[in-house]
Amino acid sequence: MINDRAKHLEDSARWGAWMQAAQDGDQVAYGRLLAEVAPVARRMAARQLAASGVAEDMEDVVQEILLTLHGARHTYDPARPFLPWFAAIVDHRVKDGLRSRRRHQGRETDIDAVPETFLSQAANTSATDRMDLGKAVAKLPAGQRQAVEMLKIKEMSLAEASAASGQSVPALKVAMHRALKTLKGMLGP
Amino acid sequence: MNTDLLIQELSSGLAPVKRLASPGRRLGLWLAGSVPVLAAITGFFGLRPDLAQCLADNRFIIQNGAALLTGLAAAWAALASSVPGxxxxxxxxxxxxxxxxxxxxxxxxWAEWQANGWSSLDSVVHQKCLPEIVGSGLVPALLLTLLLRRGLSLNPALTAGLAALAAAATGSAALALFHDGDTAWVTLTWHVGSAAGLSALASAFGSRLLNHPATSRPA
Structure with missing residues (x-):
């Protein structure tokens, strides 16, 4: 118990020092920090999600936590311990994810019936494909939809999209990656 | 994108950031911006003629001192709440x-009620201070919002509620210097009531007022 506490304090002090260096632009310290806190975030989030009885894609959750930490790094005060600051971000991100999941579940209905038009000629024209794609994009979660609209439809560069949306470039890349995964799932193989 | 790749992306494109100042320091900045504006508003309307008598009245001192302290404490708490943890x-x-x-x-x-009964409530209807409180609290509220948007509140409803309370309470304390004729009922309904109402309203719209890209989910 005492050893655990001592390790927590030691970790917190080391991560705090790395974050302080990262605030000054030290890329190596930041890389080390993120690599060490990612598994911690995974464990903390898994514990919270298990308590809520929810199964989420853990990598998605961890990535969202790292992106939030990245956007919040200017708020870390080196005079204060790192762990409470980090734990608050993990807690916020997990709870926010659960709230968002509940909102989506309230709006979505599972449909088991297989559409009967797959084999007809009309269902396979390019106009219909475009329409289906448009509908699928409209159904994407807001962050993913925004990434598709800016990067694919408006053909903005990552830097332009980042400036327009306020999201970081890595956050946009993650959103775009997830949007493509979601669209693949919606539109079939 | 896998997590290792994301870590590489985040660290390789890292830029130095300006560290957020402590809540105390930001409170100082807020006061440095708000006090001259409130002094200018007071100067524009002119000090109330009975100010000397008011300053000799304990009730006036306690009431407005408490309003001022509420404003300062709420502003500090709002600024402190814009840091995770x-x-x-x-x-x-x-x-x-x-x-x-x-x-x-x-x-x-209670004292006015005992002295005048129902007629003590007349002033509540005739004296409406909400526009003056909003007017005096507007610049402090805008300055505080700007300072809060530099931070990152994980509880924007609480932060916005505290910020509105800070601005309304400070506006009310400043109003007492140039606005005369306020009875205790007016203070309770229009000053304290306005602060509570504005605070609740800001709380309801907190996430819109203090939205930070880092707090929204990427997808």
């Missing part, structure tokens, strides 16, 4: 002066 219990720092403000106004109302 803020303990909600620290927001209670604003509760003590706010309760003192409410109690002093309530005690005055």
């Amino acid at each position: 803020f303990k909600r219990s620290r927001a209670m720092v604003a509760l003590v002066p706010a309760l003192a403000w409410l109690a002093s106004a309530g005690e005055g109302c």
